[in-house]
Amino acid sequence: MRVLHVISEMGAGGAEALVAGMASAGGDVGWESAVACGGGFRVEALRAAGLPVFDVPVARRSPVGVLKAARAVRVAVRRFRPDVLVAHNVSASLVARLASPRRKVVTVFHGVAEAEVGSAAKVLDRVSSVVVTVADAAARKLTDAGLRSVTVIPNAVFPTVPSADRATVRARLGTGVNVPVALCPARLEPQKRHDVLLEAWAQIPGEAELWLAGDGSLRASLEAAAPARVRFLGTRTDVRDLLEAADVTVLTSDWEGMPIALLESLAANRPVVASDVDGVREVLAGGGGVLVPRRSPAQTAKALRGLLFSPAARSVAASHDGSADAHTLMKSYDELLRTVLEGR
Template sequence: MRVLHVISEMGAGGAEALVAGMAGAGGDVGWESAVASGGGFRADALRNRGIPVFDVPVARRSLLGIARAAWATRRAVSRFRPDVVLAHNVSASLTARIAAPRRPLVTVFHGVAEADVAGAVKVLKRVSDAVVTVADAAAERLHDAGLGSAVVIPNAVFPEPAGADRATVRRAIGTPPHVPVALCPARMERQKRHDVLLDAWSLVTGDAELWLAGDGSLRADLEAKARGLRGVRFLGTRTDVRDLLEAADVTVLTSDWEGMPIALLESLAAGRPVIASDVDGVREVLAGGGGVLVPRRSPGQTAKALRGLLYSPTARSVAASRDARADAHTLMKSYDELLRTVLEGR
């Protein structure tokens, strides 16, 4: 089965990590995979592995932007000739449907802000043959907004070769071995609410450090807000988040909303406890343990959780214990079954 993944970009985000993992592991379930995207380091890595990658400009929110993306996607479809298209998120699904009106199209819905759910459902009902959500709560929200049904396939972490060890990473960043570190691997956009995290960090005392791994439109504002705060390091966009997890002690994410964040799954796989906002997808990730949920937009509660875990190895060990979640093999088998069912139905 020839599967074309369509996604806006292939950078450091969770959806991008999922696409890279699925495209790389497709052969295990009998797929020939290709990716159409706006590029990024994950796209380059797939090319280096011999997986076809087609350049598609990001579909900006304009008719011209959508038309350009759809035209480039059409060329990708013509060259790769997929049996089925797997589009990640709503805008990619719209351009994929315009580009390939006769191909089976499955959408992976990674999440949108609550105010955008109704609009997303209108698009998905028109363009998608099937919709996958990465969390039960997301499926419920789509159903409440009028989508007939969605298949829930929780995200999983794909195995990667071992990278740099803890001491090497800390030495490169300039962090002493004994200093407790909280890592926030997230794009610097409003959804992730780094402002709440920085407010919380102002309430954390001691010699701990906060590593902010990511970039975005709010970086300059956040750097200004962080002036005068002890131990805040802006690391920029990183391709080695799993190495950073090995070197950190706690992962923290203060988002307003999430689908099912890959970064938290990677943190748990690395044995690092999580402090995160009590929002839909995160709540499901931590249902079996693995960390501390804090109220959304609550610097005080976030700071309390940080103080409790950063300075207590015992508390971190207890918090990190959890039930196992679905692995990458289970995820691939679930997608394979769905895609083949949709293809046969078409």
């Protein structure tokens, strides 16, 4: 089965991590995989692994941009000749449908802001052959908005190992081995509410450090507002190493689909402090951390203080029942795609 993944970019986000994992592991389930995208640091690794990557201009939600992207994906379709297109999120699904009107387009819906759910459901109802969501809450929202059928396949983490140990990573960053460290692996965009996190961090005593792994449109304003002991690390390709070196992961988002960053944290046995929002709630349903009210710096600070300065508390908080594994995820997608193709 020839599978073409269509996604806006292949940078540091959770959807991008899922595409990289699925494309790389596709051979295990009998896929020949390719990716059509607008660039990003993951492209080099995909090409090094022998996977075709087709350049597509980022649509940016403009009509002209969508048409340009669709033309580029049409070229990818003509060259790769996929059996099915797997489009990640709404704009990529529209681009995929315009590029290939007769092929099946399977959408993987990673989530949108609450105000956009209705319009997303309308678009997906028109352009998608099948819609997959990464969490139960997202499926309920789409069906409540009028989408007729949604399949849920929870996100999973593809196996990786750190390339450096805790002491080595900390030495590179100039951080002492015994300094408590919280890691926030998230794009510096409004959804992630770093402003809430920075306000919470101002209430953390001692020499503890906050590492922000990610970049985005809010970086300058966040740097200007940041209290002491906050490190802006930019976009990173070594998040697994950072998790090895950190003590706690923190995420203060307003909304999430099913954040890969938290799944990676659980896989690394690092406890999580995160907003009690859909998606996150599902990740932590079996334990693994502390949920705090959304937009609550005080409660976020309290949870961080409780974990950063107590190895025993971290050990208890990190205990969890586990989550879906990559093998199960690939098997679920393979069965779905083959069922879709049999129905054409």
